[in-house]
Amino acid sequence: MKIGLSTSLIFMLNILFMTTLGGCNSESNTAENQDLESEITNIGDGNGGEATLTPTVVKNVEKIQVLDVNNLVLKNAEIKLLSADTWGNNAVKQPLGADFPDSSVLPSAESFSNVSAIKMNQNQYFEVGSLKAGTYYVQVIVGNESIISAFSIKNSNTNNVMTFNVSLSCSDIDCNDKANKVNAIIGTLSGQIMVQGKPFAKAQVSLSGGDMTNGAFVSGITDANGYFNLPINTINKFATALKSSTLKITAPGYKDQDIEIYVNSAGSIGNQFTMIPDSTIYKTIWSETFDSQSTTRNLWTKADTAENDVQWNLLTNGHQILNTALNKYVYAAPNDQGSGAVIEPLQGNAAYWYGEKSKGNYLGVQDIENSKAFDGGQAIEANYGELISPAIDLSNVTQPISLTFKSWWEIESFNPNQKGFDLMDILVSTDGGSTYHTLVRFNPLSDPQTTLSREAIPFSNTGYNLAPIALQQEPISLDEYVGKKNIRLKFKFKTVDQSHNAFRGWMIDDIKIQQLQGTFPLYEAFLNN
CATH class of the missing domain: 2.60.40.1120 (Carboxypeptidase-like, regulatory domain)
Structure with a gap:
């Protein structure tokens, strides 16, 4: 609407x-919250509620x-x-x-x-x-x-x-x-x-x-x-x-x-x-939960920088991964109460996350000689990782169709603009993975301004110097691929350079292609800006 x-x-x-x-006399999210006049007895389930x-x-x-x-x-x-x-x-x-x-x-x-x-x-x-x-x-x-x-x-x-x-x-x-x-x-x-x-x-x-x-x-x-x-x-x-x-x-x-x-x-x-209730159910054409019950979870493939342990990892509940660079090389956002933890899967019991399990970030091999406190994390080299879906058949569907998923990410705050770093893209192949082109880039172009050094300050999926949270991705149009049979999706994270790489990376989960209009800007619009 x-x-x-x-x-x-x-x-x-x-x-x-x-x-x-x-x-209610609420002072939301502050130490002054003790003045609430009424007690919350039910705040609803994880999908939102009264x-x-x-x-x-x-x-x-x-x-x-x-x-x-x-x-x-x-x-x-x-x-x-x-x-x-x-x-x-x-x-x-x-x-x-x-x-x-x-x-x-x-x-x-x-x-x-x-x-x-x-x-x-x-x-x-x-x-x-x-x-x-x-x-x-x-x-x-x-x-x-x-x-x-x-x-x-x-x-x-x-x-x-x-x-x-x-x-x-x-x-x-x-x-x-x-x-x-x-x-x-x-x-x-x-x-x-x-x-x-x-x-x-x-x-x-x-x-x-x-x-x-x-x-x-x-x-x-x-x-x-x-x-x-x-x-x-x-x-x-x-x-x-x-x-x-x-x-x-x-x-x-x-x-x-x-x-x-x-x-x-x-x-x-x-x-x-x-909010107005809506009973509309949008048809799901294809989905991936990454849970153990998924019949396609083991059909996903990966490509990454071979020289380090930063990669797309299948995480399950209870992984207890923490960012070891927190308060040494990077800061937490002022509203972040997570103590550097990588979030649990965004739904169910499993999700894919880009980073290094032992470090809780995507730094890779650290350049110790050239590192200093709160420099954002200096690595020996840049890194990238690709997570590639199995073949998806869209030959018998009609427009509109769109892609959506649950997402959580935290990257550097240097140059969140067209010259950005820590790029998060989805690419599409129509020939079974032989060639790909970029469908969308998720990095916002807000280019926030400050007089502080941003080396150690995070940028997350909620904004500049804010804590990351699980969010539902705005639908991305796949109308161009209706009628195609051998579609593959590639989720790609690329640091571009070796600087400021000690943040917590990108998690995706609960991927769906639905009979729903896509509204998120496509990559062509990103380039035009």
């Missing part, structure tokens, strides 16, 4: 009438956490706040739907001269009183540096805590020193997913600039209270594309939602969206 800008307000009003607004809570109520924002462009807490910051009414600019309007406020005209620093500064509390939040729905301007001050940004709190907001990213970059990973201005598109999109008036857990939420960003550049999963928070950090050249970004919301058993949103360097806080 595609919802354009002209219908965004109607959509949001429908939500307000369709759902019971009322709620949380049994008291009805949600619209709330004012009482606490703000301010993060830098790297999703790090600006520990030494103080803030000043102005409402649009206080500033007195009559041109300011509350954005429609989930749109971001206009950040092209902002108050000057002088406008904040009579505003009292707010200091951070011991839990790293700013206590801001009670901010009702509306547009606000914030001046964030760190030492001698300051920036001014804007955010809008929506009428549907049910969370009294908000997180907001601003265009300052900490000068060190601990964020204990000064901060520097960053010229990029920096902001935050947050909200709540509902079903029949109740918060919906484990819905998948992502933000895409389409072909320009090569699909989603930031993604997440709703928590037990249905909340999501998407930090935005992209290069300025995507400004035009992001004015018509697509917020994608998906969950098994519910209609996919594609909601058009105007995104810029600001914040859109407290949005609310309602």
Whole structure:
């Protein structure tokens, strides 16, 4: 379902009438979570589900956490706040739907001269009183540096805590020193997913600039209270594309939602969206689970760099693989609680993962002589690995058909653009594997900006310096191959160079070809960008 800008307000009003607004006093994913007024008794199964809570109520924002462009807490910051009414600019309007406020005209620093500064509390939040729905301007001050940004709190907001990213970059990973201005598109999109008036857990939420960003550049999963928070950090050249970004919301058993949103360097806080049940069953033409019951698991073949032990590995539950480079050569993302673990299979009891079992990463043979602490991992050589499917018969199917699978990955954050590294591709052969051409590349093109050295900072399938999680891949069109009999798929990981290779690699699972329209950008679109 595609919802354009002209219908965004109607959509949001429908939500307000369709759902019971009322709620829980939740401070999602923070140490302040002890203030929950209601106990979660059921957050649903692994495919997403309703949380049994008291009805949600619209709330004012009482606490703000301010993060830098790297999703790090600006520990030494103080803030000043102005409402649009206080500033007195009559041109300011509350954005429609989930749109971001206009950040092209902002108050000057002088406008904040009579505003009292707010200091951070011991839990790293700013206590801001009670901010009702509306547009606000914030001046964030760190030492001698300051920036001014804007955010809008929506009428549907049910969370009294908000997180907001601003265009300052900490000068060190601990964020204990000064901060520097960053010229990029920096902001935050947050909200709540509902079903029949109740918060919906484990819905998948992502933000895409389409072909320009090569699909989603930031993604997440709703928590037990249905909340999501998407930090935005992209290069300025995507400004035009992001004015018509697509917020994608998906969950098994519910209609996919594609909601058009105007995104810029600001914040859109407290949005609310309602999922609609969908009983449609899409025909599965071919599938692979990699579980022991699979009749085709042993028909997959591999090719890789022969000189090291980095390869596609069939992992089973309980593998206990850890990244030995963590906190030595690479950092964990600020929201990563996994202690460097490679995730368990994404469904069932087995999955394929690219990396080295003994190290928990794809570094290979380390170049000790030229290595240093937190250099991202320096190897003797680059590496690659290919995982090739058995023959797939598409001779008796009709359009549309698409490929999808569950995915989890973590790579380096250097050059996530057309000149990128740690490439993740799918190639297709129509002649049984004699020749291949690239179908898609999964590396986003967001090109996040920072003044920190990115050597040891990860980029994952949820975004820049965010923890990887299991996500469902957006469907990839295979319409071009309808009528072909001897199709093979090749999943290829290629580091390109020997630098920054101590991250946790790529896992795939639960591969399906279904009678479903493909929407993910194909490789030709990637090249055009």
